[in-house]
Amino acid sequence: MIWLQGFLDLMTVSTLFWVFAGVFVGTVVGALPGLSATMAIAILTPMTFWLSPNDGFAVLIALWNSAIFAGGLSAILVNTPGTPASIMQTLDGYELYKQGKGGLALGINVIYSVMGGVFSTLILIFFSFPLARFAVRFGPTEYFALALFGLSMMVVVSDRSVVKGLLIGCVGLLLSTIGIDPILAVRRFTLNSTQLIAGISFLPVMIGMFGIGEVLNQIYERNLELEKAEEKVKLENLSLGKVFPTRKQARELFRPTMIAAAIGTLIGAVPAAGGDIASIVVWGQSRKMSKHPEEYGKGSLEGLAVASTANNSVIGGALTTMLALGIPGDSASAILIGSLMMYGMQPGPKMFTDNQHFVVTIMLLMLISNALILLFGLLTAKLSAKVLNVRKETVWVSVVVLCTVGSFALNNSFFDVLIMGGAGILGFLFKRGGFVPGPFILALLLGGLLESNLRRALVMSQGSYSIFFTRPVTVTLLVLTALSILFPLIRNHFSAAKIKERD
Amino acid sequence: MRIKKDVLSGAAAVCIAVAFMFPSLRLGVASLTSDGVPGPGFFPFFVSLLVIGLGVALILKGFLRKDAEEYVTFVFDDNSKNVFVTIAAFAAYLALWRVSDFFLASALLVVFLNFYYARSLKFNVVYTIVFISMVYLVFYRFLRIYFVI
Structure with missing residues (x-):
């Protein structure tokens, strides 16, 4: 009954309009290299607070799904991934385009992106409820361990130095302590400023780091010669050919893409692992299992289909972790957590009892968004090349103004705009120093959860730390945390030793 | 050093x-x-x-x-100059917003950045009018965000 009611609630002109708006904006954003889905979600989130929760989430969910799908457009047409998640689509997609099968490549991208999205939504529907029921029994120690595990995973997948990942995460934790103490309500590090009493707002920091920070980084790394080469590719304008795969091709692609969807969803459910990791892992795995591994990287339909499936299937996995446990699966779901909080909802098991209707709404929005992406994507497949003609400078100028508007719109606060600007410069400096902003952002978001549950647990045990070693789920999560931090260190040590031996 | x-x-x-x-x-x-x-x-x-x-x-x-x-290297090439100019323009934009009007400050920022990044005069004028009008209509009129500090 709740599903039917939820579906009928979404079948309004207003919600369908916002889903379409999200798909449209997401397609443009995703197709433009340099504009990521996270950046677009960060900029648009404050604006959605002026809409009803249904309409607001309609925009965000549609935008997220379509931006990941549209990242494949520029990967296929100009050999440049529109979003990091579409990196593997360049390998086979662009080759297909050069072979005069660009239309088919674009069609495969739409169909299998949607398939990945729908598959992962079904997993979300079937698994998030039992997971939330299991997590209802979690106490402060489990939540503390869960938040710690989420943070450690972010460090591990940050793909650079573990020390740097840990360091930047801990700096984020330090900044999360600014404001009112969660247990004793004492002011901390507020420098007598009333604006800091509520702490450093998470969303302006996200907008600054993923918006202004990214723009500054693109300006700094600009390579005019490379841009000229890309322009040349755009001018080639090869014929696209047919869009739909044949029945035989669809039959052959069914098995590998279903496996890709399953692996992609699983990777998405792991805190901090995103679409880029999923598509890399899945593409490599599918090549090993393929009957024609030699075709991979040379215009393989299968290679393109599995990469397209994997990056979109991550979304349902990330939402499962986010909704059932309250832990973000990646940066985009971290923003959605902030968004749900602004609407007065707390992601996690309680959401499945207190706001079950909205949980169902999010799941249905996933399905509706994917249906619209399929329709919109197939109808506009051959027109999508036009989007790629927007120049980088136009994007930069627009992003700067929209970041300002978005950060101000959150609370009508100029202070938030200043925080956003500062975070933008900090984000740029992080990138120049070889730090990834992910652990910092996640620590800022999870810091409160981590500290309040740690101290609550110590209240329960009257200050004894043994409470963390007596509960099985907590112990398991703490062991996983330790392993996830130690594993890359041990791996690096052994690979360094191997290189030394070889030399 | x-x-x-x-x-x-x-x-x-x-x-x-x-x-x-x-x-x-x-x-x-x-x-x-x-x-x-x-x-x-x-x-x-x-x-x-x-x-x-x-x-x-x-x-x-x-x-x-x-x-x-x-090593920390600093070469004052075109790209780093562009970063500095963009940050300075953004700071000036926020300062101007404080003392005047949001839409005026935004229009000036857009005109300046388009000019600095060598966009044609025609593009600059059309883009500024269209973009700022859209921001005005969507955010000021539709969403009722008044940008008052």
Whole structure:
């Protein structure tokens, strides 16, 4: 009954309009290299607070799904991934385009992106409820361990130095302590400023780091010669050919893409692992299992289909972790957590009892968004090349103004705009120093959860730390945390030793 | 004097941690009551210690690395000049917004950045009018965000 009611609630002109708006904006954003889905979600989130929760989430969910799908457009047409998640689509997609099968490549991208999205939504529907029921029994120690595990995973997948990942995460934790103490309500590090009493707002920091920070980084790394080469590719304008795969091709692609969807969803459910990791892992795995591994990287339909499936299937996995446990699966779901909080909802098991209707709404929005992406994507497949003609400078100028508007719109606060600007410069400096902003952002978001549950647990045990070693789920999560931090260190040590031996 | 990136980053992190550590001690690290609740300074104090430890590890790692790429390099080329100009324009934009009107300041920023990045006059005029009008219609008229500081 709740599903039917939820579906009928979404079948309004207003919600369908916002889903379409999200798909449209997401397609443009995703197709433009340099504009990521996270950046677009960060900029648009404050604006959605002026809409009803249904309409607001309609925009965000549609935008997220379509931006990941549209990242494949520029990967296929100009050999440049529109979003990091579409990196593997360049390998086979662009080759297909050069072979005069660009239309088919674009069609495969739409169909299998949607398939990945729908598959992962079904997993979300079937698994998030039992997971939330299991997590209802979690106490402060489990939540503390869960938040710690989420943070450690972010460090591990940050793909650079573990020390740097840990360091930047801990700096984020330090900044999360600014404001009112969660247990004793004492002011901390507020420098007598009333604006800091509520702490450093998470969303302006996200907008600054993923918006202004990214723009500054693109300006700094600009390579005019490379841009000229890309322009040349755009001018080639090869014929696209047919869009739909044949029945035989669809039959052959069914098995590998279903496996890709399953692996992609699983990777998405792991805190901090995103679409880029999923598509890399899945593409490599599918090549090993393929009957024609030699075709991979040379215009393989299968290679393109599995990469397209994997990056979109991550979304349902990330939402499962986010909704059932309250832990973000990646940066985009971290923003959605902030968004749900602004609407007065707390992601996690309680959401499945207190706001079950909205949980169902999010799941249905996933399905509706994917249906619209399929329709919109197939109808506009051959027109999508036009989007790629927007120049980088136009994007930069627009992003700067929209970041300002978005950060101000959150609370009508100029202070938030200043925080956003500062975070933008900090984000740029992080990138120049070889730090990834992910652990910092996640620590800022999870810091409160981590500290309040740690101290609550110590209240329960009257200050004894043994409470963390007596509960099985907590112990398991703490062991996983330790392993996830130690594993890359041990791996690096052994690979360094191997290189030394070889030399 | 040439400084390594890791050394500079590690030193900056240690400075931030020290700035949090001493106020944390003043807030109270140990339990202030008999129920074992740690003080408000407990969590930031231990995180500060972690940051100091990791910062020192990064400094040491920086000293031990021998590759030249790890040095902080600053070349004032076109790209870095563009970064500085964009940041300065953004700062001027915020200052102008404080003393005047949001839409005026936004229009001036868009005109300036388009001019600076060598867009044609025609594009600059059309883009500024269309973009600022859209921001006005969507945010001011439709969403009723008044941009008053």
